Amino acid sequence: MxxxxxxxxxxxxxxxxxxxxxxxxxxxxxxxxxxxxxxxxxxxxxxxxxxxxxxxxxxxxxxxxxxxxxxxxxxxxxxxxxxxxxxxxxxxxxxxxxxxxxxxxxxxxxxxxxxxxxVLPSIELGDFKSIELDKPVLAVTDAEVDEMVNRIAEGNRPYSAKEGAAENGDRVTVAFVGTIDGEKFEGGSGEDIPVVIGSNTFIPGFEEQLVGIKADETRTVNVTFPENYQAANLAGKAASFEVTAKTIEAPGEVKLDDEFAKTLGMDSLDALKEQVKSRIAQEHNAQSRAKVKRKLLDVLDTMHQFDVPPTLAEQEFEGIWGSVTSEMEQQKRTFEDEGTTQEAARADYETIAKRRVRLGLVLAEIGEKNDIQVSDDEVTRAVVERARQFPGQEQQVWEFYRKNAQALASLRAPIFEEKVVDFLLELAKVKEVPVTREELYAEDEADKAEAGKDEAEKA
The missing domain is CATH 3.30.70.1050 (Trigger factor ribosome-binding domain)
Structure with a gap:
């Protein structure tokens, strides 16, 4: 040869x-x-x-x-x-x-x-013990627990049919058809939709215009979608809804006591509050970990600057870019609508793609050098958890992952990543910093970029 x-x-x-x-x-x-x-x-x-x-x-x-x-x-x-x-x-x-x-x-x-x-680059790992991170922490307050319990109670409030016009606090079951500039739009129609007047769960101005409506009455409701509405193609646009009231119901009383808690499967009101407190604490901890993980990844990216395999970066970019442009086409938006240009957006997403590949290689190298592995039992538990998300289809989901190595790898990868992050956080100097709820859940620019990237990857 x-x-x-x-x-x-x-x-x-x-x-x-x-x-x-x-x-x-x-x-x-x-x-x-x-x-x-x-x-x-x-x-x-x-x-x-x-x-x-x-x-x-x-x-x-x-x-x-x-x-x-x-x-x-x-x-x-x-x-x-x-x-x-x-x-x-x-x-x-x-x-x-x-x-x-x-x-x-x-x-x-x-x-x-x-x-x-x-070929993969030679990666010289940094000194992880030198990493210093602030971890935002937030204790659960009694006020938070009471607010959540009250929301649960409100969601379980009984309603009974009433005669006459709807008032604030009443539940109106409606059918509606929405139009923008005379044209129907996707997601703008609904049947048998319950609306509690004053709950502020619908578009601003929608509920207020139902005050005084009677059963079988049809009226036009005019609203404007918020500028930050989640469906970007509807944000800031004026819409008109033809709304027909089917039933009007008045709210009943809810007494927060042990009997109410028992209707929810709890032994007592105190047990309900403890469960609510535990759930809120899990949410706070998840948000805290997400923020400290983002800081850790930023530090790792700064510590390890090297060229990444061009084809890997290109494949990562194509996946992200395809999802982004597809979503924009569906929403009928342009890069100019986002305050940028296609060239600038491509450059931004190319940078994101290279960062993702670089961090993936760094995390893989750390895992290999420190013998961090994902056991078959951990993957099996992940498959079981995923199957539980599809009630009635558990067996089909199980068979899908059992026969699809690539899908199974998609479950193994995040488990591996979290184990490497845990390993690094053990070595780093992590200082817990008490913060307010607003600070903990504030979305900074890095979070927004990461969220957008994650959405693209999901797609």
Whole structure:
């Protein structure tokens, strides 16, 4: 085998490999000799088929198998001799000329091909014990618990039919059809939708215009979607709804006591409050971890600056960009609507893609160097948890992950990432800093960018 380096640029390598015809022929003959004792052909006793006859019949197909194996072995030898860690599978370019291919398959010419490699960079890990992080923490207050319990009570308040016009606090079940500039829009229609007047759960101004409506009455409700409305294609737009009231119901009394708690499956009101407190604490802790993790990733990115494999970065970018542009097309928005240009947005998302690849490589290197692994039991628990999210379809979900290695890897990856983050937080100097609820749940620019990137990745 002859190997000639053609390219060594950054993380890209390219080699020309020549496999002599004599070596390939010898391996093919060896394979044919093995076949001789196994092949059954009419006119020949078992084990007595001449190799020359086998070569006439199966020579090309056997040589093709030999070539495939020889190419893989040659590529593996190049990788091993240079100590490469590959970012992607080798890109092999075999001869395309039919005449040249036939000469190789007939054993008349050497096989010459090129192989392109994209290798992982050598990563020198930083001193994680030198990392200093502030972790925002927020204790659960009695006021928070009482507010949540009151919301639960409000959501379980009984209603009974009433005669006459709807008043503030009444529940009106409605059907509606919305239009913008006379045209219906997606998500603008509904049937049998309960609206509690004064709950502020609908578009500002919608509930107030239902005051005085009676059963079977139809009226027009005019509203304007908020500027920060979640559906960007509706944000800030004026809409008109034709609303028909089907039923009017008056609210009943809810008494916060042990009996009420028992209707929710709790032993007592105190037990309900304890569960609510625990749930709020979990939300605070999750938000706190998300923020300290974001700071940790920022520090890791700063500590480890290196070139990333171009193709990995390109693949990451294409995934994000495709999702972003698809979503914008669905919402009929342009980059100008977002206060930017397509060129500037591409540059931003290319930076995000490179950061994601870089951090992924760093986390993988940390995990490998410190023997951080995800057990099969942990993956199984993740599959079970995912199956529980689809009541009635648990078996189908289980079978999907059992048969789909890529889907299973998508569950393993975040578990691995969280374990590496836990490992790093143990080494880092983490200082707990008490904050207000507003501070803990404030969304800074980095959070917004990360949220947008995550949404793109989900899509």
């Amino acid at each position: 002859q190997v000639t380096e053609l390219l060594a640029e950054g993380l890209k390598r390219e080699y020309r490999v020549v496999l002599p015809a004599a070596e390939l022929d010898a391996k093919a003959n060896e394979r044919l000799n093995e076949m001789k004792d196994k092949v059954r052909l009419n006119g020949f006793r078992p084990g007595k088929v001449p190799v020359a006859h086998l070569k006439r019949m199966y020579g090309k197909s056997v040589l093709a198998e030999v070539i495939d194996q020889a190419v893989n072995e040659a590529n593996g030898q190049i990788v091993e001799e240079h100590g490469f860690k590959l970012a992607l599978q080798p890109k092999i370019e075999l001869p395309q000329d039919e005449g040249a291919v036939n000469e190789v398959l007939e054993g008349k010419a050497d096989l010459s091909y090129t192989v392109g490699l994209e």
